[in-house]
Amino acid sequence: MKGRLKGRVVLHVLGGAFILLGLGGIVAESEPWPWLVWFAGAAILHDAVLVPAVLLAGALTARLPAAGRRPVRVALIVAGALVLVALAMINSTGRRPDNPSILPLAYGRGLAVLLALVAAVTAVRLLWNRGRLRNRVRR
């Protein structure tokens, strides 16, 4: 018990020192105000926009029949992750005419293919669930 308390204190001191080191570095070498806007802004955007959107999706999918709910939610989670990464590539301002090896792919098309794939897998799962349900009823 005493050992665990000591471990907690050590972790708190170490953690506090790291935080101060990091904040000190930002103040000394980076641009603290724009940094703060992005730092706090990331949390605020996440808490006030992204999560409410996800909660809304959760509430909407809750209205689906039970057998379909799970596959649809799985699809939305996987697709959402892919969309986030793809959006960064699609909206990037980093393309340069002298360097075609930067962002060389058609990311919109790539994303469309991936989403179609997710949709197809989900459709198969839904059909499969329905088939199983029907078999159970027949028996």
Next chain:
Amino acid sequence: MVRQPAVLGRARGRFSSRLHDERTASWLGVWLAVAFGTAFVTGLISHFMQHPPDWLRWPSRPVNLYRVTQGLHVIGGLATIPLLLAKLWTVYPRLLQWPPVRSARHATERGLVFLLVAGALFQLVTGLLNIAYWYAFPFPFTVAHYWTAYVVVGALLVHIANEWSKVRRTVMKRPEDGIDRRGFLFTVAAASAAVALTTAGETFSPLARLAVLAPRRVGTGPAGVPVNTTALAAGVSATARDGGWRLTVTGRVGRELSFTLAELRALPQHTERLPISCVEGWSAGATWTGVRLRDLLRMAGAADDARVRVESLQRGGPYRKSWVDPPHWKDPLTLLALDLNGAPLDLDHGSPCRLIAPNRPGVLQTKWLNAVVIA
């Protein structure tokens, strides 16, 4: 005491999913600790390879060490995005707890959680934007990403200290409440895997064709190797093509040397297979031919423990020159390359002459060399 706004109470009562619980949060927390721990260590490796303190001498082997650590950093970081979002969704009801703060201690605890949440999101957002070459933020990426890492890891250590007993209790126990956490965790893992599979090919070439969301593709660019800074961007289009180009070896040498391109080609040539491993996570293996740096330094009579600086035709910029320590310049794989994949170097790959060494970040593989200086 301020009364709880009714809307908050109603909102909290509507978190109907039973996945908003300790056990789900604990498992995701354990995964995240591993993910951020890995990113921190690999990030420090990358930082201190580029800015080594005086006492630190990086080894030149294993050849692919940096390629692996930086690939882990970037692809692992991308795969962490779904993990972090899932974890924050799981604990979201706690954001709305009432009263928001109960005591000074509770306020401190929540402040530290804010540092952890904001810092973790900041690292993933800036990291993703940076590898996408989308410099939407007004501050230099590397400095902010580096220092924020300490804030995140510090807040993470405090968080681990505070939550450890809870995690132990809930992870070690087999629950009998019938909640399908496994399905949810599996879904989150699948989202992470989907992100990793569609990006990892930019550094792990067997998966190259799957990497439809990766900002780089092996096989694009001159000689099939991607380029970071072009000759145009570096402002060397004219000087690198100048027929009067010379490579000089100067500084603390027995005798100063100066070579034309033809004279360099007349020296013993060596062909090696070495990767270009970029800090942005992509890498490409290639076949390089040129003169061993160590042969050149021996010709000039450099001391055994000399530190060597290679300099570029570039007029400025942070990567105009780079240091080559003894472990690297003594390595027979370290070349002043003249050819890439069987043809003379392309202008954008550093023609007429560039450094290529094992286990070294791409930004330090200095291009368009015109001087080797022994310190």
